[in-house]
Amino acid sequence: MKFTKLTAIAVAASMLAGPTMAELVFPSLSYRTGPYGANGIPFADGYSDYFTLVNERDGGIGGEMTKVVECETAYNTEKGVECYESTKGMGSLVYQPLSTGMTYQLIPKVTADDIPMHTMGYGRTSAANGKVFSHVFNYPANYWNGASVAVNHVLDVNGGDIAGKKIALVYHNSAYGKEPIRTLEELAKKHNFELSLLAVDHPGQEQKSQWLQIRREKPDYVFMWGWGVMNQVAIQEAANIRFNMENFIGIWWSGSENDVIPAGDAANGYKALNMHAVGNDFPVFDDIQKYVVDAGKAAGAGDQVGTVLYNRGMYAAMLAVEAAKTAQGIHGTANITPAMMRDGMEALEMTADKMAGLGMAGFGPEFAVSCENHGGPGLSSVTQWDATAKSWSQISDFSPSDNDVIGKLIMEDSAAYAAENNIEEGCK
């Protein structure tokens, strides 16, 4: 019984092997199913479509065609292990797991296997210290930047003084949701605001008690670190208790169309952070329409183009492509290895000219990555939802975060990791 199954798997696995080596392989550990599927789909589509665009329009990266290998994780860490192991032998250049739990799991593995990992706006924040986390990148912004930018936005609105104000954090009770707490606590000390923490358990469909507490405590602002269905429920609950949406600020993972549309008009005015531009008013979308969508090569159903999370997937893919180009430049070969890709990511520089050349002028902040700083400058903008137009609009520029507070925390946390795992700090 067992043996027949094992042999059957052996046959299947051997047929799975044998990828063509001349392509640049970009694995996509996506989740199109499971409790977070609604958010995983647009990201995966955007990621995959951009590579299709690069193949169709530019003939690949530096003449090498790209290939996206998708593997379904359902946001489940055990499936993530399987996906990582099944794709790493294919010459995978960079991993983007889109899950903080999976990131934690993969950090030691990618380092041992010499494959870079890019966790854009999620994952382990202290990975910004490249001297400890040699293979992990989290540019252009991380959770702690997000927390700080949210506080800065509140400061702006209140003319620079929020002493005595009450801020509540509604967070997904997991590694992801807990990340900003330490930063917010430090900022609370610095700016003298009161912070209260409200945890919501996975998957977050039940939040009555948390919002009852908010109704009772009447915080001035509510921040949210939510994902998937938790966002929709939270926005609906906020609407039910008539919380002023202008004072409700979500992290970039709580700011997609999926999250606000279910609440209808009540969601009007809800704010969310973002590390890239929203909407589809960029020349690159014309190319995507022409080369990908009209050509029938769009990933998934092809109906996500221009949504927030689609843009994020596309932005992540664009950064990966630019890093690959940088790596090709450094090593003088078009057929790069994961180790070369790592060097390319560490030397990545995004300038305004570069983005304009890609038809994405102003799509993201300008930044440069270095060995000391894998996290970029931590710029983030605030966007606001307009329920009648059903669109997000950017209401602030990409603005900086409080790096005095964050830099210290990053050093502390990365030093703890280095001590726990006997890592010697240093540049490669």
Place this chain on the structure above:
Amino acid sequence: MLYREAGDFKTSYAKDQQTFPILFDRWGYFIMLALAFIVGPMIINDYWLNAVVLPFLIYSIAALGLNILTGYCGQVSLGTGGFMAVGAYASYKLMTSFPDLNIAFVIILSGGVTALVGILFGLPSLRIKGFYLAVATLAAQFFLVWLFNKVPWFYNYSASGQISAPERTIFGYAISGANALPHISYLFCLTFVVILAWGARNLTRGANGRKWMAIRDMDIAAEIIGVNPLKTKLTAFAISSFYIGIAGALLFAVYLGAAEVGEAFGITKSFLVLFMIIIGGLGSIFGSFAGAAFMILMPVLLKNIFVGQMGWPTDLAAHMEFVIVGGLIMVFLILEPHGLAALWRTAKEKLRLWPFPH
């Protein structure tokens, strides 16, 4: 023909009571062990280990543990995920508090800690039975997950509440951490599986196992013939939790490397292990392995067929996986309500008479 008792003479009580009364089975068992220990490490690679073999071995231990409690002693438990979390967090605390402690002892001690917690949550089983006990253990599941999320001491005050297994070695070879070699981790887990399975088999056919089964079959009758329900139920809870704790510790330290209690040890894990023993066969050691194999290998196999060979979109394949695995579970349970183990038993009965059935 080959598979029969005839000609295999038992000349002592020990031989008469052995686990595999048929020569063919005995040989099969030793050959399988030899294959697993000698050929296994030679051919294993990262993908096989991490995608297929490790989860199978680890969940087999968990299924053995739950089978002792539910299959042999008749106490329904939905707290498996919570007890696995106890094992995982105990191993994390032990690994970080005593960096010099050998990983093998860490795993065994984690099992011990889980056994104590299991006894604690087993106490209500003396008063409540059946579905009500299931609800009580369900409470244990939610309470333990909440506890590990709530109290920062358990995750060493890390910012995210994640626990990550540091590198630990045995005889100079890394078992946990990123530099673990696949064949070493494999042998490490395999050794645990073999010893624990051997222990479970011998426990269940000895005095303890008979007491458990007496309680399962009718607790009042068992009490009348002199079985102490307190001791019997609590030993079942303790030993079952010991197994489950070891499974949790291995899952975290060797397989996942990093874990987050809500995601890795949630209620779905309890159901997964419960399904394993129901599909595999309640009250059967072989059933624990068969159930774990079915629940772990089937999705991977289907994924490789659909996505790897047929090139289906990943989401469609993932949905079809649910449909097919769910359908198969129903088919199996309709055809053989006592699980794969009963199917195996029937096959063996048939084989004994083959090729000349009556």
